[in-house]
Amino acid sequence: MMNITAAEGKAMNKVKIGNIELRSRAVLAPMAGVSDRAYRELCVKFGAAYCVSEMVSSKALSFNSKKSESLMEVSDFERPCGIQIFGDDPECMAYAAEKAMLNNPDIIDINMGCPAPKINSSGSGSALMKNPKLCGDIVQAVVRVCDVPVTVKIRKGWDDFSANAVEVAKICEQAGASAITVHGRTRMQYYKPPVDYDIIKKVKEAVGVPVIANGDIDSAVSAKEVLDKTGCDLVMVGRATLGNPWLFSQISAYLDNPDLPLYYPTIEEKLDIMIEHISAMVKYKGEHMAMLQARKLVAGYFKGIRGAAELRNQAGRISTLKDLYALRQNALLQAEAC
């Protein structure tokens, strides 16, 4: 008889977060400076189960920061979409969630994983994991004001001596969280290897809500391995999608049938998607801001082209969409010359 792995079994039954039925098993990670509306729309087009916004400061929202408010704009081309908020005060977080709800998100996500000292020094992000009771109080306060599922993104713990992901996940579930994402590294590790998939498995075994595995998933094969290893419902992918939104369709195709060959885009297709991605950013935030951010984002689209280092150098100097078209032309010439 044919063996069906945990990942394949779940691929057949659609995963739900609250009452939201998801189209696939790979979620776009929240990434400040990356997962803006333009990128989320692109990733949904490539089959992401859902996308999560860049983190938004609850404190800044309480001061009516226009910049923070603009990060929460959600369009109908990116559903389902989560807005992520961060902070350390339950009431301020509830207020931020109410403001976020004005944008009609499908999910509100709470950041308990950011390792940046600037965020942790005020007790927010992964510093919250040092105080599990406060984690529960924040989830409870946010759930009270939201009529959409509230999810939580945690790490393994603050450090190896206090790896309390299981405890925090249970408290968040009891407080009303509808799903838990676990990045399998401690805060002290930042982004250094290894990712602890065993602790993610332990979280999955300890709670009844869907669990989303995160950390270093960079291919369809590794997505399936992590789903099988942890028993999780979904994977979350971040850095590996940069310049490669095809990863979402590859993961879906591979989970459906690991025996079929995967589709890999040509260099021309990649560069076309680069133009589509950055043009949407220009449309939503204006050419100046978009091109400053694009300087870093386009590097991913050059992976695999000989002379990518020089193209990345040139990308550091682009300031108009016209410059980007010229860069695309250079990249094509470079690829043809090889």
Ligand SMILES: Cc1cc2nc3c(=O)[nH]c(=O)nc-3n(C[C@H](O)[C@H](O)[C@H](O)COP(=O)(O)O)c2cc1C
């Ligand atoms: C540039 C960048 C920005 C990030 N911003 C956020 C954020 O705003 N909120 C958050 O919860 N995690 C943030 N993260 C962490 C990612 O969501 C994810 O947990 C981490 O990159 C590990 O997943 P990966 O190995 O698939 O990239 C960020 C990561 C990167 C690389």
